[in-house]
Amino acid sequence: MEKKTCEFKAEIAEMLDLVVNSLYSKKEIFLRELVSNASDAIDRAKFLALTDKSIAADSPEWKIQIAANAAERTLTVSDNGIGMDAEELEKSLGTIASSGTKKFREMLKEKGGDSLPELIGQFGVGFYAAFMVADRVTVETRRRGGDASFKWESDLSGSYSVSDGERDFPGTSVTLHLREDQAEYLDYWRVSELIRKYSDFIAYPVTFRRVDVPADEKEEDRKAREEREAKPLNTMVALWKRPKKDVKDSEYAEFYRHLTHDWEEPFETIPFSGEGAVEFKALLFLPKKATMDLYMPDRKRGLSLYVRNVFIGDDIEMLLPGYLRFVRGVVDSSDLPLNVSREMLQDDAVIRKIKDAVATKVLSVLEEMKKKEPKRYDEFYGAFGSLLKEGVHIDYARADRLKKLLKYPTARGDAGKTVFLEDYVKDMPSSQKDIYYILAEREADARRSPVIESARKHGCDVLLWCDPVDEYLVESLREFDGRKFVDVARGDVAFGTEEEQKAEKEASDKAAGDLKPLLEAVKGTLGDRVSEVRLSTRLTDSPCCLVSQEHALPPSMVRMMRAMKQDVPEEKRILELNASHPLVEKMKGLDGAALADVASLLYDGALIAEGSPVADGAAFAKRLSDLLLK
Numbered sequence: 062m063e064k065k066t067c068e069f070k071a072e073i074a075e076m077l078d079l080v081v082n083s084l085y086s087k088k089e090i091f092l093r094e095l096v097s098n099a100s101d102a103i104d105r106a107k108f109l110a111l112t113d114k115s116i117a118a119d120s121p122e123w124k125i126q127i128a129a130n131a132a133e134r135t136l137t138v139s140d141n142g143i144g145m146d147a148e149e150l151e152k153s154l155g156t157i158a159s160s161g162t163k164k165f166r167e168m169l170k171e172k173g174g175d176s177l178p179e180l181i182g183q184f185g186v187g188f189y190a191a192f193m194v195a196d197r198v199t200v201e202t203r204r205r206g207g208d209a210s211f212k213w214e215s216d217l218s219g220s221y222s223v224s225d226g227e228r229d230f231p232g233t234s235v236t237l238h239l240r241e242d243q244a245e246y247l248d249y250w251r252v253s254e255l256i257r258k259y260s261d262f263i264a265y266p267v268t269f270r271r272v273d274v275p276a277d278e279k280e281e282d283r284k285a286r287e288e289r290e291a292k293p294l295n296t297m298v299a300l301w302k303r304p305k306k307d308v309k310d311s312e313y314a315e316f317y318r319h320l321t322h323d324w325e326e327p328f329e330t331i332p333f334s335g336e337g338a339v340e341f342k343a344l345l346f347l348p349k350k351a352t353m354d355l356y357m358p359d360r361k362r363g364l365s366l367y368v369r370n371v372f373i374g375d376d377i378e379m380l381l382p383g384y385l386r387f388v389r390g391v392v393d394s395s396d397l398p399l400n401v402s403r404e405m406l407q408d409d410a411v412i413r414k415i416k417d418a419v420a421t422k423v424l425s426v427l428e429e430m431k432k433k434e435p436k437r438y439d440e441f442y443g444a445f446g447s448l449l450k451e452g453v454h455i456d457y458a459r460a461d462r463l464k465k466l467l468k469y470p471t472a473r474g475d476a477g478k479t480v481f482l483e484d485y486v487k488d489m490p491s492s493q494k495d496i497y498y499i500l501a502e503r504e505a506d507a508r509r510s511p512v513i514e515s516a517r518k519h520g521c522d523v524l525l526w527c528d529p530v531d532e533y534l535v536e537s538l539r540e541f542d543g544r545k546f547v548d549v550a551r552g553d554v555a556f557g558t559e560e561e562q563k564a565e566k567e568a569s570d571k572a573a574g575d576l577k578p579l580l581e582a583v584k585g586t587l588g589d590r591v592s593e594v595r596l597s598t599r600l601t602d603s604p605c606c607l608v609s610q611e612h613a614l615p616p617s618m619v620r621m622m623r624a625m626k627q628d629v630p631e632e633k634r635i636l637e638l639n640a641s642h643p644l645v646e647k648m649k650g651l652d653g654a655a656l657a658d659v660a661s662l663l664y665d666g667a668l669i670a671e672g673s674p675v676a677d678g679a680a681f682a683k684r685l686s687d688l689l690l691k
């Protein structure tokens with residue numbers, strides 16, 4: 062192949078610029094990233110060897126070597142893993158996975174250079190961390206099963222070149238031409254410290270070799286050097302096989318980072334093993350924050366499956382129900398055959414049992430946290446609560462357990478405070494039968510809404526459902542503790558004891574009789590804007606509110622159907638008036654244009670009160686100022 066030079070895609074050029082100029086103190090993480098890539102490459106080669114006899118016949122001794130050349134100031138990380146062909150080379154080292162490209166640029170702009178290491182990890186561009194310490198990077202690679210080797214090189218001038226390489230055995234070597242002030246990474250002790258710190262659990266031996274031995278090296282120094290260079294720098298023990306008490310938190314944290322590219326520590330570390338029907342060892346992590354890809358449809362990585370130390374895959378749906386996709390980690394089982402394809406694994410009975418056990422374990426950890434560490438649970442819930450709601454919808458078998466993990470803000474509670482459904486039920490007055498909720502886009506709108514006034518007066522709290530998924534959940538929630546969920550802004554509701562309800566009904570019927578002409582007149586002047594004007598059981602302080610008919614489509618459904626280009630007629634709302642409000646009393650004396658103005662103002666005011674836009678803001682403002690003048 063002829064040597065060709067290509068420009069980096071804009072976002073890479075931008076990122077490299079930041080990498081180079083990064084003052085970030087932890088430049089050392091470049092080594093972790095390169096060793097991690099090497100380990101992944103061997104994982105993949107080993108997996109291929111399961112089915113590809115030619116690789117198996119090679120029976121390579123899988124290893125990662127770090128070679129330092131002090132004279133030339135180069136550090137090379139080599140593996141004998143899968144390698145890359147020309148196309149893969151360009152795709153992997155010339156672009157960022159296209160799904161993340163735009164997002165990456167946005168984040169970069171928004172967060173600035175300080176967050177670079179974090180972003181590098183999240184976007185799977187760890188390779189470029191090499192440029193934190195090197196001003197030129199050369200990659201020589203040869204794909205397993207391929208017949209040519211390629212060389213990739215970039216010196217950060219905005220472009221890279223690809224040409225024929227000289228590598229004669231499969232795998233990849235990444236050579237860093239270290240900057241003058243980064244020579245520390247040529248030192249055995251420094252590298253050894255970093256490997257122990259970041260990469261100890263890597264399953265393949267990582268060794269160090271000084272290539273340019275000084276001519277005047279003393280015999281005893283040579284011996285000592287050769288002795289230490291013969292030993293791997295890492296202990297290679299799979300973390301999930303070690304008893305929890307023998308593993309330091311920092312080791313778990315590094316393994317988590319290796320696995321997830323998350324910059325933070327794990328929020329929760331869950332080592333556990335399955336015994337009985339299926340034996341396996343698992344090490345699960347809950348992250349602190351939702352990663353950006355959590356809601357991306359092309360997100361792929363879930364738990365990594367190892368069968369007798371061979372990495373089989375990390376397809377998302379394989380070992381986790383979809384709604385637990387924030388859980389990361391490793392499952393290792395000897396009860397699975399090695400020669401199975403990933404596709405076959407999907408329907409494997411053992412896999413299904415493991416999947417079941419993992420989900421159950423995660424829920425029991427959350428239940429425990431809910432009980433013993435409520436503050437931490439809130440932190441977790443803030444990040445992943447919406448996904449648990451998704452679970453109620455999907456995981457029928459665990460819906461009851463999941464419901465007990467849900468939390469909501471309530472009308473009575475302070476902003477930012479949430480309650481479990483069981484606590485809500487516990488605090489219900491004895492006269493209250495159902496669980497009340499109100500839907501709104503923002504919590505503040507829900508709190509201010511007049512439709513919850515009477516509920517509050519009767520001591521009934523109202524759940525504020527402001528998460529977009531809440532609305533979809535009504536159907537799947539169905540009931541809790543034998544109680545229905547009732548929307549306080551819909552259909553007929555009545556609060557208080559039976560006697561109170563009866564008395565209120567009587568009063569209301571009487572008032573309805575007195576006010577019948579007014580209700581009719583208001584309906585007459587509002588016309589098609591409302592389906593009905595009636596007296597309210599929901600209000601105490603406000604003169605009026607708008608409610609939906611019992612069987613009206615929820616607003617989210619309307620939005621969705623419209624997005625799908627379906628014709629959904631505008632739902633007409635019901636305007637409810639508060640019979641005991643002085644304004645309503647005064648309205649009895651109005652008619653004609655005066656009544657029409659007040660009715661319109663009330664209607665628009667009710668829209669504003671629930672956070673909805675008014676149809677004609679200018680007309681509203683004019684009516685208001687006219688009225689004020691009077």
Ligand code: ADP
Pocket residue numbers: 094098099102140142143144145153154184185186187188189232233322
């Ligand atoms: P990530 O490893 O998160 O995908 P990187 O920027 O570190 O991101 O690497 C980009 C891609 O380059 C990898 O996904 C892999 O396909 C390829 N790659 C990097 N290093 C190696 C290696 N040592 N052997 C084979 N492929 C590699």
